[in-house]
Amino acid sequence: MWHPVGELPARVYWRRRVVVLAVVLALLGGVGWLAFSLLSARDGGASASDGAEAVPEPALERVVPSLTAVATPDPPPVAETVAEPPVAAPDPVPGGPCTDDMITLEVRTPGSVPVGSKPTFELAVANVAAVPCVRALDKGLQEIVMLDSAGNRVWGSNDCFPEASSDPRTLAPGEVVTVPLVWGGLTSEPTCSAPRVNPPPGSYLLRARLDTKVSPDATLTLV
Template identity: 60%
Template sequence: MPVLHPVGPLRARVYWRRRLVVLAVLLAVLGAGAWGTVLLFRGGTDSADGAVAERAGAAPRTPALAQVVPSLSAVRTPVPPPAAQEMAAAAESAAAQTPAPAAPPEPAPGGPCTDDMLAIEVRTPGSAVVGSKPVFELVVTNASAVPCVRDLDKGLQELILLDGGGARVWGSNDCFPESGADVRTLAPGEVVVFPVTWGGLSSTPGCAAERTPPPRGDYAVRGRLDTKSSPDAPLTLT
């Protein structure tokens, strides 16, 4: 047969090589066509599936990051145990039921003037020459809203002079003590002033020590009415 036994001027193996080459090309073309058909079919199916999923309202796929990191809504806040809640509620209830501290009773009009109802103050000239005789004032004020009664006896009044270190230098009752009943009813806001002259010399209780003029410097004068004391008032000796 001429197909199996080629006839021509060339050798037979030349014709066989040509036939093998044509056969290989034909097989390659057929294989490429078949692969393209498969790809075309798969692509059409994916597109059709996507369209059907879109028309059916299917949910989109979850991104890979959302699969790894949980959403904040999924994190649960720890809830205190029931015992702790009951204790907190009991504490709030006890605090709500605790009565407020009672206000101190108002002073009765015409009663005694307690120390809380009085204001004591000392007034000084601010400065004085060493050896001079400055005048101090002990000021007593009824700071309450009602009239009250207080004994303003001279023996209950006292002024003392203190040096910069707080040491006692002079006292108004050391050498010339006075006494005598002086019970008064003080109206609300009433002010009573008692002037006291200092002789300019030091003194000790009982006036037993030698009296000398204190040196120049800064001092303080403190007043007292029985158990009620005043703030210190400054005095400078020049």
């Protein structure tokens, strides 16, 4: 086999054998490369498939949990407030004291008087409760003041001639007690030390007080 015999020179036969051997080696190498390529392609597809199924979790999500994973506590239930019923005021006791809400107070005037005259005003106290009650009508607890249109004090019934008395009255339901009070027609102030003069013509307000009860304002016009 290794010593060819023939009519041709020996180098010709050796050259042919080398060519055949090279062709065989080339075929084997091609088959091997093809098999390797197929195996690589199959492994690469499997790796890509595995990579598509398992995506690595970002590092930030491994440290900070997502909002959906954080359990937020439910807000505490709001307690319902139950409105307490209003406390009813106790019924007036017959023969007890007349409180301010059991009486009305009114100052009555002639409406219009000349400057320098001495009109008489009336302090009217009425029991508007359903039971009789007692109210002190002492002179020291009664007062009428006069104010001008700007709200300045012009005169007060207790400024220069204060009086003292003790006069508890039992007022029947609906009863009205009227106390007269004369105005000297002059201005005054609480110390009665300022000169007293006739106020000028115009509109004035009169406001009465019986201890802690105050009346609505009444009008008086000096002409």
